[in-house]
Amino acid sequence: MRIRAKRTENHSPADWLITGGWLNQVHPADISQKFDCGGENVFLAAGFIDLQINGYGGIDFNDAGTTTEQISAVTRALWRTGVTAYCPTVITESPDHISRCLTNVIRAADESPEFALAFTGIHLEGPFISAEDGPRGAHPRQHVRPPDWEQFERWQDTARGQIRILTLSPEWPESFDFIERASATGVIVAIGHTAANPARIADAVRAGAKMSTHLGNGSHAKIDRHPNYIWEQLANDELWASFIVDGHHLPPSVVKCFLRGKGIARSILVTDAIAAAGCAPGKYKLGNVEVEVTEAGRVCLPGTPYLAGSALEMHDAIGKTVAYSGAALEDALRMASANPAKLLGLDDKFGTIEVGRRADLVLFEWDEQAMALSVVATIVNGEIVYRRNNDE
Ligand SMILES: [Zn+2]
Incomplete structure:
Protein backbone atom coordinates (compact mmCIF):
# COMPACT_ATOMS: atom_id res chain seq x y z
CA MET A 1 0.00 0.00 0.00
CA ARG A 2 1.15 3.51 -0.85
CA ILE A 3 0.26 6.48 1.34
CA ARG A 4 0.86 10.05 0.32
CA ALA A 5 1.10 12.65 3.07
CA LYS A 6 3.20 15.43 4.54
CA ARG A 7 5.23 15.26 7.69
CA THR A 8 4.28 18.02 10.12
CA GLU A 9 7.93 19.07 10.48
CA ASN A 10 8.74 19.89 6.86
CA HIS A 11 5.41 20.02 4.99
CA SER A 12 6.76 18.27 1.88
CA PRO A 13 4.66 15.37 0.60
CA ALA A 14 6.21 11.93 0.76
CA ASP A 15 5.15 8.46 -0.31
CA TRP A 16 5.10 5.84 2.40
CA LEU A 17 5.07 2.21 1.40
CA ILE A 18 3.55 -0.32 3.74
CA THR A 19 4.07 -4.07 3.44
CA GLY A 20 2.79 -6.75 5.74
CA GLY A 21 1.66 -4.29 8.40
CA TRP A 22 5.00 -2.48 8.59
CA LEU A 23 6.30 0.84 7.33
CA ASN A 24 8.70 -0.32 4.69
CA GLN A 25 9.96 2.68 2.73
CA VAL A 26 9.60 6.43 2.49
CA HIS A 27 10.63 8.68 -0.38
CA PRO A 28 9.60 12.05 -1.87
CA ALA A 29 6.12 11.92 -3.41
CA ASP A 30 6.21 10.42 -6.91
CA ILE A 31 3.34 12.16 -8.70
CA SER A 32 3.46 9.64 -11.56
CA GLN A 33 2.29 7.00 -9.07
CA LYS A 34 -1.20 6.49 -7.74
CA PHE A 35 -1.67 6.16 -4.01
CA ASP A 36 -4.15 4.27 -1.84
CA CYS A 37 -4.73 6.80 0.88
CA GLY A 38 -3.88 10.41 1.72
CA GLY A 39 -3.05 13.30 -0.59
CA GLU A 40 -0.79 16.31 -1.07
CA ASN A 41 -2.57 18.35 1.62
CA VAL A 42 -2.91 15.72 4.29
CA PHE A 43 -0.51 15.29 7.21
CA LEU A 44 0.76 12.02 8.62
CA ALA A 45 1.24 11.16 12.29
CA ALA A 46 1.80 8.02 14.30
CA GLY A 47 -1.45 6.56 15.65
CA GLY A 345 8.28 0.49 26.63
CA LEU A 346 6.63 -0.06 23.23
CA ASP A 347 8.57 2.59 21.29
CA ASP A 348 10.46 -0.05 19.33
CA LYS A 349 7.08 -1.21 17.98
CA PHE A 350 5.00 1.92 17.31
CA GLY A 351 4.46 5.54 18.33
CA THR A 352 6.64 7.09 15.61
CA ILE A 353 6.59 7.13 11.80
CA GLU A 354 9.80 5.34 11.09
CA VAL A 355 10.64 2.54 8.67
CA GLY A 356 10.45 -0.74 10.56
CA ARG A 357 7.65 0.34 12.90
CA ARG A 358 4.16 -1.13 12.82
CA ALA A 359 2.02 0.90 10.43
CA ASP A 360 -0.37 2.45 12.96
CA LEU A 361 -0.95 5.84 11.38
CA VAL A 362 -3.30 8.79 11.31
CA LEU A 363 -3.83 10.96 8.23
CA PHE A 364 -5.30 14.30 9.11
CA GLU A 365 -6.03 17.86 8.06
CA TRP A 366 -4.87 20.73 10.24
CA ASP A 367 -6.81 23.99 10.34
CA GLU A 368 -4.20 26.54 11.38
CA GLN A 369 -6.77 29.25 12.11
CA ALA A 370 -9.07 27.15 14.26
CA MET A 371 -6.19 25.01 15.59
CA ALA A 372 -8.35 22.00 14.86
CA LEU A 373 -7.23 18.55 13.81
CA SER A 374 -9.59 16.53 11.63
CA VAL A 375 -8.88 12.82 11.13
CA VAL A 376 -9.07 11.84 7.44
CA ALA A 377 -8.07 8.18 7.76
CA THR A 378 -6.69 5.79 10.33
CA ILE A 379 -4.44 2.83 9.58
CA VAL A 380 -3.82 -0.03 11.98
CA ASN A 381 -1.24 -2.71 11.32
CA GLY A 382 -1.01 -1.58 7.68
CA GLU A 383 -4.75 -1.66 6.98
CA ILE A 384 -7.06 1.30 6.47
CA VAL A 385 -9.60 0.86 9.28
CA TYR A 386 -11.32 4.24 9.02
CA ARG A 387 -11.88 6.77 6.24
CA ARG A 388 -13.76 9.98 6.95
CA ASN A 389 -15.39 10.16 3.53
CA ASN A 390 -16.92 6.71 3.86
CA ASP A 391 -18.68 8.04 6.91
CA GLU A 392 -20.13 11.22 5.51
ZN1 LIG B 1 -8.92 9.90 37.74
Whole structure:
Protein backbone atom coordinates (compact mmCIF):
# COMPACT_ATOMS: atom_id res chain seq x y z
CA MET A 1 0.00 0.00 0.00
CA ARG A 2 1.15 3.51 -0.85
CA ILE A 3 0.26 6.48 1.34
CA ARG A 4 0.86 10.05 0.32
CA ALA A 5 1.10 12.65 3.07
CA LYS A 6 3.20 15.43 4.54
CA ARG A 7 5.23 15.26 7.69
CA THR A 8 4.28 18.02 10.12
CA GLU A 9 7.93 19.07 10.48
CA ASN A 10 8.74 19.89 6.86
CA HIS A 11 5.41 20.02 4.99
CA SER A 12 6.76 18.27 1.88
CA PRO A 13 4.66 15.37 0.60
CA ALA A 14 6.21 11.93 0.76
CA ASP A 15 5.15 8.46 -0.31
CA TRP A 16 5.10 5.84 2.40
CA LEU A 17 5.07 2.21 1.40
CA ILE A 18 3.55 -0.32 3.74
CA THR A 19 4.07 -4.07 3.44
CA GLY A 20 2.79 -6.75 5.74
CA GLY A 21 1.66 -4.29 8.40
CA TRP A 22 5.00 -2.48 8.59
CA LEU A 23 6.30 0.84 7.33
CA ASN A 24 8.70 -0.32 4.69
CA GLN A 25 9.96 2.68 2.73
CA VAL A 26 9.60 6.43 2.49
CA HIS A 27 10.63 8.68 -0.38
CA PRO A 28 9.60 12.05 -1.87
CA ALA A 29 6.12 11.92 -3.41
CA ASP A 30 6.21 10.42 -6.91
CA ILE A 31 3.34 12.16 -8.70
CA SER A 32 3.46 9.64 -11.56
CA GLN A 33 2.29 7.00 -9.07
CA LYS A 34 -1.20 6.49 -7.74
CA PHE A 35 -1.67 6.16 -4.01
CA ASP A 36 -4.15 4.27 -1.84
CA CYS A 37 -4.73 6.80 0.88
CA GLY A 38 -3.88 10.41 1.72
CA GLY A 39 -3.05 13.30 -0.59
CA GLU A 40 -0.79 16.31 -1.07
CA ASN A 41 -2.57 18.35 1.62
CA VAL A 42 -2.91 15.72 4.29
CA PHE A 43 -0.51 15.29 7.21
CA LEU A 44 0.76 12.02 8.62
CA ALA A 45 1.24 11.16 12.29
CA ALA A 46 1.80 8.02 14.30
CA GLY A 47 -1.45 6.56 15.65
CA PHE A 48 -2.49 8.09 18.97
CA ILE A 49 -2.02 6.07 22.16
CA ASP A 50 -4.35 6.83 25.08
CA LEU A 51 -3.24 5.60 28.51
CA GLN A 52 -6.59 6.30 30.15
CA ILE A 53 -9.97 5.41 28.67
CA ASN A 54 -12.82 4.34 30.95
CA GLY A 55 -15.25 3.81 28.12
CA TYR A 56 -16.71 5.44 25.05
CA GLY A 57 -19.95 5.64 23.10
CA GLY A 58 -22.14 4.37 25.93
CA ILE A 59 -19.85 1.43 26.74
CA ASP A 60 -18.16 1.32 30.13
CA PHE A 61 -15.09 -0.81 30.98
CA ASN A 62 -16.23 -0.50 34.59
CA ASP A 63 -19.50 -2.27 33.96
CA ALA A 64 -19.00 -5.91 34.97
CA GLY A 65 -21.35 -6.95 32.14
CA THR A 66 -19.35 -5.39 29.29
CA THR A 67 -18.92 -7.86 26.43
CA THR A 68 -16.16 -8.56 23.94
CA GLU A 69 -18.35 -7.18 21.15
CA GLN A 70 -18.75 -3.91 23.08
CA ILE A 71 -15.01 -3.61 23.68
CA SER A 72 -14.47 -4.18 19.95
CA ALA A 73 -17.01 -1.45 19.25
CA VAL A 74 -15.11 1.01 21.49
CA THR A 75 -11.91 0.17 19.62
CA ARG A 76 -13.53 0.80 16.23
CA ALA A 77 -15.17 4.04 17.42
CA LEU A 78 -11.81 5.33 18.68
CA TRP A 79 -10.29 4.94 15.19
CA ARG A 80 -12.40 7.96 14.18
CA THR A 81 -10.49 9.99 16.78
CA GLY A 82 -7.07 8.73 15.61
CA VAL A 83 -6.54 6.42 18.59
CA THR A 84 -4.95 3.15 17.48
CA ALA A 85 -3.80 1.84 20.87
CA TYR A 86 -5.03 2.36 24.42
CA CYS A 87 -5.15 1.22 28.01
CA PRO A 88 -8.72 0.37 29.08
CA THR A 89 -9.05 1.86 32.55
CA VAL A 90 -10.71 0.16 35.50
CA ILE A 91 -11.38 2.30 38.57
CA THR A 92 -12.11 1.86 42.29
CA GLU A 93 -14.79 -0.71 43.09
CA SER A 94 -15.10 -3.87 45.21
CA PRO A 95 -12.36 -6.50 44.66
CA ASP A 96 -14.81 -8.85 43.00
CA HIS A 97 -16.20 -6.18 40.70
CA ILE A 98 -12.70 -5.12 39.64
CA SER A 99 -11.85 -8.78 38.90
CA ARG A 100 -14.87 -9.12 36.66
CA CYS A 101 -13.97 -5.98 34.73
CA LEU A 102 -10.36 -7.20 34.30
CA THR A 103 -11.66 -10.55 33.05
CA ASN A 104 -13.83 -8.84 30.44
CA VAL A 105 -10.84 -6.96 29.03
CA ILE A 106 -8.61 -10.04 28.95
CA ARG A 107 -11.33 -12.08 27.26
CA ALA A 108 -11.75 -9.35 24.63
CA ALA A 109 -7.98 -9.36 23.98
CA ASP A 110 -8.28 -13.10 23.24
CA GLU A 111 -11.42 -12.94 21.16
CA SER A 112 -11.34 -9.63 19.29
CA PRO A 113 -8.52 -9.21 16.73
CA GLU A 114 -9.04 -5.44 16.51
CA PHE A 115 -8.92 -5.01 20.27
CA ALA A 116 -5.86 -7.27 20.52
CA LEU A 117 -4.00 -4.88 18.19
CA ALA A 118 -5.08 -1.82 20.20
CA PHE A 119 -4.55 -3.26 23.67
CA THR A 120 -1.49 -1.89 25.48
CA GLY A 121 -2.33 -3.18 28.95
CA ILE A 122 -4.87 -2.25 31.60
CA HIS A 123 -4.70 0.94 33.65
CA LEU A 124 -6.01 0.20 37.15
CA GLU A 125 -6.86 3.58 38.69
CA GLY A 126 -7.53 2.92 42.37
CA PRO A 127 -8.69 1.59 44.71
CA PHE A 128 -5.51 2.53 46.66
CA ILE A 129 -6.20 6.26 46.41
CA SER A 130 -7.12 9.08 48.77
CA ALA A 131 -10.43 8.76 50.62
CA GLU A 132 -10.75 12.54 50.93
CA ASP A 133 -13.40 14.46 49.03
CA GLY A 134 -11.74 16.22 46.13
CA PRO A 135 -8.68 14.02 45.64
CA ARG A 136 -10.98 10.99 45.49
CA GLY A 137 -12.88 12.55 42.58
CA ALA A 138 -15.78 10.37 41.46
CA HIS A 139 -14.33 7.15 42.88
CA PRO A 140 -16.75 5.53 45.40
CA ARG A 141 -15.49 6.15 48.93
CA GLN A 142 -16.62 2.81 50.37
CA HIS A 143 -14.22 0.91 48.10
CA VAL A 144 -11.15 3.09 48.65
CA ARG A 145 -8.52 1.19 50.65
CA PRO A 146 -4.82 1.15 51.55
CA PRO A 147 -2.39 -0.56 49.15
CA ASP A 148 -2.62 -4.32 49.53
CA TRP A 149 0.01 -6.35 47.66
CA GLU A 150 -1.74 -9.72 47.99
CA GLN A 151 -4.94 -8.26 46.58
CA PHE A 152 -3.04 -6.67 43.73
CA GLU A 153 -1.37 -9.99 42.93
CA ARG A 154 -4.79 -11.65 42.74
CA TRP A 155 -5.96 -8.99 40.30
CA GLN A 156 -2.77 -9.29 38.28
CA ASP A 157 -3.31 -13.08 38.07
CA THR A 158 -6.87 -12.50 36.88
CA ALA A 159 -5.52 -10.05 34.32
CA ARG A 160 -2.79 -12.52 33.27
CA GLY A 161 -0.15 -9.93 34.11
CA GLN A 162 -1.72 -7.31 31.86
CA ILE A 163 -2.22 -4.56 34.47
CA ARG A 164 0.37 -2.19 33.04
CA ILE A 165 -0.34 1.05 34.94
CA LEU A 166 -1.51 1.38 38.54
CA THR A 167 -2.57 4.77 39.88
CA LEU A 168 -2.38 5.12 43.67
CA SER A 169 -1.93 7.76 46.34
CA PRO A 170 1.31 7.67 48.35
CA GLU A 171 -0.45 9.17 51.38
CA TRP A 172 -0.92 5.60 52.65
CA PRO A 173 2.07 4.39 54.73
CA GLU A 174 1.75 1.03 52.94
CA SER A 175 2.48 2.73 49.61
CA PHE A 176 6.26 2.66 49.55
CA ASP A 177 6.72 -1.07 49.98
CA PHE A 178 3.91 -1.60 47.48
CA ILE A 179 5.44 0.74 44.88
CA GLU A 180 8.80 -1.05 45.16
CA ARG A 181 7.22 -4.45 44.65
CA ALA A 182 4.96 -3.37 41.80
CA SER A 183 7.76 -1.51 40.02
CA ALA A 184 10.01 -4.56 40.33
CA THR A 185 7.42 -6.55 38.33
CA GLY A 186 7.41 -3.92 35.58
CA VAL A 187 4.13 -2.25 36.49
CA ILE A 188 4.18 1.51 35.93
CA VAL A 189 3.10 3.06 39.22
CA ALA A 190 1.46 6.45 38.83
CA ILE A 191 0.62 9.01 41.49
CA GLY A 192 -2.93 10.31 41.34
CA HIS A 193 -6.07 11.08 43.31
CA THR A 194 -3.73 12.03 46.12
CA ALA A 195 -3.67 14.23 49.21
CA ALA A 196 -0.07 13.22 50.00
CA ASN A 197 2.31 15.84 51.36
CA PRO A 198 5.34 16.79 49.26
CA ALA A 199 7.73 14.55 51.25
CA ARG A 200 5.60 11.52 50.49
CA ILE A 201 5.50 12.40 46.80
CA ALA A 202 9.31 12.46 46.77
CA ASP A 203 9.42 9.14 48.68
CA ALA A 204 7.05 7.57 46.16
CA VAL A 205 9.33 8.55 43.31
CA ARG A 206 12.33 7.11 45.15
CA ALA A 207 10.36 3.89 45.56
CA GLY A 208 9.77 3.73 41.80
CA ALA A 209 6.70 5.80 40.88
CA LYS A 210 7.04 6.94 37.27
CA MET A 211 4.08 9.11 36.37
CA SER A 212 1.54 11.62 37.64
CA THR A 213 -1.96 10.69 36.54
CA HIS A 214 -3.97 13.66 35.16
CA LEU A 215 -1.81 16.14 37.09
CA GLY A 216 -3.82 19.06 38.47
CA ASN A 217 -7.03 17.04 38.68
CA GLY A 218 -8.22 14.58 41.31
CA SER A 219 -7.18 17.16 43.90
CA HIS A 220 -8.71 19.45 46.51
CA ALA A 221 -10.58 22.50 45.25
CA LYS A 222 -8.31 24.60 47.54
CA ILE A 223 -4.75 23.85 48.67
CA ASP A 224 -1.77 25.69 50.17
CA ARG A 225 -0.20 27.82 47.45
CA HIS A 226 3.19 26.20 48.20
CA PRO A 227 4.47 23.74 48.93
CA ASN A 228 1.87 21.27 47.72
CA TYR A 229 1.50 17.96 45.90
CA ILE A 230 1.06 19.61 42.51
CA TRP A 231 4.29 21.66 42.50
CA GLU A 232 6.19 18.69 43.90
CA GLN A 233 5.10 16.42 41.06
CA LEU A 234 5.52 19.10 38.41
CA ALA A 235 9.08 19.79 39.54
CA ASN A 236 10.16 16.16 39.77
CA ASP A 237 12.09 15.32 36.60
CA GLU A 238 11.76 11.60 37.25
CA LEU A 239 7.99 11.76 36.78
CA TRP A 240 6.12 11.72 33.51
CA ALA A 241 2.76 13.47 33.73
CA SER A 242 -0.51 12.92 31.95
CA PHE A 243 -2.87 15.83 31.31
CA ILE A 244 -6.53 16.12 30.33
CA VAL A 245 -6.58 19.02 27.89
CA ASP A 246 -10.30 19.44 27.27
CA GLY A 247 -10.73 23.06 28.40
CA HIS A 248 -12.64 21.95 31.53
CA HIS A 249 -10.14 20.02 33.64
CA LEU A 250 -7.38 22.62 33.42
CA PRO A 251 -7.67 26.28 32.38
CA PRO A 252 -5.57 27.20 29.31
CA SER A 253 -3.02 29.18 31.36
CA VAL A 254 -2.47 26.16 33.63
CA VAL A 255 -2.03 23.85 30.63
CA LYS A 256 0.60 26.24 29.29
CA CYS A 257 2.51 26.43 32.59
CA PHE A 258 2.25 22.70 33.29
CA LEU A 259 3.47 21.68 29.86
CA ARG A 260 6.37 24.12 30.00
CA GLY A 261 7.22 23.09 33.54
CA LYS A 262 7.08 19.37 32.89
CA GLY A 263 8.56 19.71 29.40
CA ILE A 264 7.41 18.20 26.13
CA ALA A 265 9.55 15.08 26.55
CA ARG A 266 7.78 14.04 29.78
CA SER A 267 4.21 15.12 29.02
CA ILE A 268 1.45 12.81 27.84
CA LEU A 269 -2.06 13.63 26.66
CA VAL A 270 -4.86 11.38 27.90
CA THR A 271 -8.59 11.72 27.35
CA ASP A 272 -9.80 10.01 30.57
CA ALA A 273 -12.93 9.49 28.46
CA ILE A 274 -15.90 7.88 30.16
CA ALA A 275 -18.76 5.95 28.59
CA ALA A 276 -20.64 9.18 27.94
CA ALA A 277 -17.87 10.36 25.59
CA GLY A 278 -19.12 10.23 22.04
CA CYS A 279 -22.72 10.57 23.34
CA ALA A 280 -25.19 13.48 23.36
CA PRO A 281 -25.36 15.83 26.39
CA GLY A 282 -27.46 14.48 29.27
CA LYS A 283 -27.33 12.46 32.48
CA TYR A 284 -25.75 9.01 32.46
CA LYS A 285 -25.42 6.30 35.06
CA LEU A 286 -21.89 4.90 35.35
CA GLY A 287 -21.99 1.98 37.74
CA ASN A 288 -23.55 3.52 40.83
CA VAL A 289 -22.48 7.05 39.97
CA GLU A 290 -24.63 9.50 38.07
CA VAL A 291 -22.78 11.95 35.85
CA GLU A 292 -23.92 14.77 33.66
CA VAL A 293 -22.51 15.78 30.27
CA THR A 294 -23.23 19.45 29.59
CA GLU A 295 -23.70 21.10 26.20
CA ALA A 296 -20.13 22.38 26.50
CA GLY A 297 -18.83 18.82 26.91
CA ARG A 298 -18.11 19.11 30.65
CA VAL A 299 -18.65 15.87 32.61
CA CYS A 300 -19.50 16.43 36.28
CA LEU A 301 -21.17 14.93 39.31
CA PRO A 302 -24.58 16.67 39.27
CA GLY A 303 -24.81 19.35 41.98
CA THR A 304 -21.05 19.42 42.74
CA PRO A 305 -18.07 21.31 41.33
CA TYR A 306 -16.25 17.99 40.79
CA LEU A 307 -15.50 16.66 37.35
CA ALA A 308 -16.14 12.96 36.79
CA GLY A 309 -14.01 12.12 33.80
CA SER A 310 -14.26 13.62 30.37
CA ALA A 311 -15.97 13.43 27.01
CA LEU A 312 -12.72 14.42 25.33
CA GLU A 313 -11.46 12.88 22.08
CA MET A 314 -7.75 12.70 21.37
CA HIS A 315 -7.77 14.69 18.13
CA ASP A 316 -9.40 17.57 20.07
CA ALA A 317 -6.89 17.25 22.91
CA ILE A 318 -4.09 17.78 20.38
CA GLY A 319 -5.71 20.87 18.86
CA LYS A 320 -6.39 22.36 22.30
CA THR A 321 -2.83 21.66 23.44
CA VAL A 322 -1.49 23.71 20.53
CA ALA A 323 -4.06 26.44 21.16
CA TYR A 324 -3.49 26.72 24.93
CA SER A 325 0.23 26.15 25.26
CA GLY A 326 1.71 27.45 22.04
CA ALA A 327 3.33 24.03 21.51
CA ALA A 328 4.25 23.15 17.95
CA LEU A 329 1.82 20.71 16.32
CA GLU A 330 4.50 18.02 16.07
CA ASP A 331 5.17 18.37 19.81
CA ALA A 332 1.48 18.01 20.68
CA LEU A 333 1.36 14.92 18.44
CA ARG A 334 4.40 13.51 20.22
CA MET A 335 2.58 13.84 23.57
CA ALA A 336 -0.16 11.64 22.12
CA SER A 337 2.01 9.00 20.43
CA ALA A 338 5.79 8.74 20.90
CA ASN A 339 5.72 9.71 24.59
CA PRO A 340 3.10 7.21 25.77
CA ALA A 341 4.78 4.52 23.61
CA LYS A 342 8.07 5.26 25.33
CA LEU A 343 6.59 5.16 28.83
CA LEU A 344 4.99 1.81 28.01
CA GLY A 345 8.28 0.49 26.63
CA LEU A 346 6.63 -0.06 23.23
CA ASP A 347 8.57 2.59 21.29
CA ASP A 348 10.46 -0.05 19.33
CA LYS A 349 7.08 -1.21 17.98
CA PHE A 350 5.00 1.92 17.31
CA GLY A 351 4.46 5.54 18.33
CA THR A 352 6.64 7.09 15.61
CA ILE A 353 6.59 7.13 11.80
CA GLU A 354 9.80 5.34 11.09
CA VAL A 355 10.64 2.54 8.67
CA GLY A 356 10.45 -0.74 10.56
CA ARG A 357 7.65 0.34 12.90
CA ARG A 358 4.16 -1.13 12.82
CA ALA A 359 2.02 0.90 10.43
CA ASP A 360 -0.37 2.45 12.96
CA LEU A 361 -0.95 5.84 11.38
CA VAL A 362 -3.30 8.79 11.31
CA LEU A 363 -3.83 10.96 8.23
CA PHE A 364 -5.30 14.30 9.11
CA GLU A 365 -6.03 17.86 8.06
CA TRP A 366 -4.87 20.73 10.24
CA ASP A 367 -6.81 23.99 10.34
CA GLU A 368 -4.20 26.54 11.38
CA GLN A 369 -6.77 29.25 12.11
CA ALA A 370 -9.07 27.15 14.26
CA MET A 371 -6.19 25.01 15.59
CA ALA A 372 -8.35 22.00 14.86
CA LEU A 373 -7.23 18.55 13.81
CA SER A 374 -9.59 16.53 11.63
CA VAL A 375 -8.88 12.82 11.13
CA VAL A 376 -9.07 11.84 7.44
CA ALA A 377 -8.07 8.18 7.76
CA THR A 378 -6.69 5.79 10.33
CA ILE A 379 -4.44 2.83 9.58
CA VAL A 380 -3.82 -0.03 11.98
CA ASN A 381 -1.24 -2.71 11.32
CA GLY A 382 -1.01 -1.58 7.68
CA GLU A 383 -4.75 -1.66 6.98
CA ILE A 384 -7.06 1.30 6.47
CA VAL A 385 -9.60 0.86 9.28
CA TYR A 386 -11.32 4.24 9.02
CA ARG A 387 -11.88 6.77 6.24
CA ARG A 388 -13.76 9.98 6.95
CA ASN A 389 -15.39 10.16 3.53
CA ASN A 390 -16.92 6.71 3.86
CA ASP A 391 -18.68 8.04 6.91
CA GLU A 392 -20.13 11.22 5.51
ZN1 LIG B 1 -8.92 9.90 37.74
